[in-house]
Amino acid sequence: MQLLRADLQVWRQTVMTTVIDLWYWSGIQAGIMGYIMPALGLAPGYGVFIVAGLVIGAGFFSVFRMVAHLMRDIDRKHEIFYHMTLPIPSWLVLIKKAAFIAFNSAFLVVCVLPMGKVLLWYQFDLTKVSVMATLAMIVSSSIFYAFYILWLAGIVKNSSKMGIVWTRFNFPLWFLGCFQFSWQVLHKVCPVLAYINLANPVTYLMEGIRAALLGQDGFLNVWLCVLALLVFSLLCGLDGMRRLKRKLDYV
């Protein structure tokens, strides 16, 4: 609890900058997709479709930054090594890290939702939002992001190899994971790729949040998505801890 509080104190100093950056990033995309892209042939509701993806993508937005921070810490043998010397199980230090990242992700996700409504106003019908399903998606996505970040920190050799996090993990998962299209459309266009894409956790992030915010019709079942994300979290968590155990050489 004390370690988590210490993390949150540092977090408070930078969170406003992160939120402003996030608003730039998501606001511009929502505006273009909502007001310009329909003139190129996309459905008028495409802006809202993208906003739903941006809401859940807010957590993804901080993945690179979080992994970079963690890698810098590991490379320079700073904070995390000090925490490992405390009289608590070493895995608890990593769980604390994951809890902090999950909190940060949930916070960012919640920040994008009202911005999407303000930007798209009449296009974004709040009566379609299922509060329970949205909460479940926010919680499960935040848990997933936390363990995905730990896993990436276990995979990447050192800070100088950080570039691969974006180009070889985040971007392909994000762009192939139904950010700009739904799984049903992909299934119609290329069924094989659609089935392969079921092994991509971002597919469940995107489909789940769209079903929760825009209604279930046309998307994968939201509760199936929540379940899938928890399974991916478990896998990333277990493998991430195994890798970090070897990397940090703790017992």
Add this chain to the structure above:
Amino acid sequence: MSLSYSFYFNVFRQLLAAEFIVFKANFKDKIIDLFIWVGITAAIMGYVMPAFGLAADYGVFQLAGLVASGGLFEVFPSVMNLVSDFEGDKQIDYQLILPVPSWLIMVKTATFYALNAIILGVSVIPMGKLVLWYQFDLTKINIIQTIAIIIAISIFYGFFTLWLASRLENTLKIGSVWCRVIFPLWFLGGFQFSWMVLHKLFPTFAYVNLINPMTYIMEGIRGALLGQEGYLNVWLCALALAGFSLVFGLDSIRRLKKRLDYV
């Protein structure tokens, strides 16, 4: 006089060659990363998004934007490297004590980034052809215009990188460079739509967007690769980019002169 120019040119060339030794070591990784990015984006836009209502040739339209963006994606890491150097190793100080004008060192740095952008931008064209095959009609390419616009775009990226590095206080603020400068310019500058479409929908915004250099980058490369119809004139775009390069170049040299305290 001519002797000193030839000496300057030799130093310039040697420094540039030294930069390329480091570049060569990372070249394979850069190309793989570029291929992943271009391949996925072009395939999704070319084969999946038309099922969402976009025109059948939208993949090619987007590919032209990717050719122009190949160099843009080097801007962020390059700014990071430059500012880290200003804060840490200060390798640039060694170059600034060489017996050549200090501005030449800045021009050398911008030239290296420009050449980098040319290599990456040109690499996107065969990658795009491989992914989109029949959709990408190579006969529509105007080679002279393509060469001219790629050079103009790359020179702009070179000086833009220098300018961003001159404005960024420290590496801690690097994240904001992407979110508040590069991304808005890129995304609002017509990466996913043409200026004409924007002009039909929001004429005022379209005219405001004429002060965004990315507008000329996107329109120029599309005019050169896909045919002039529907885009701003390629030569006008090349001229505008030369103007932006000059402004960014002069301002960055002035700012870096103050920051690095050289004469």
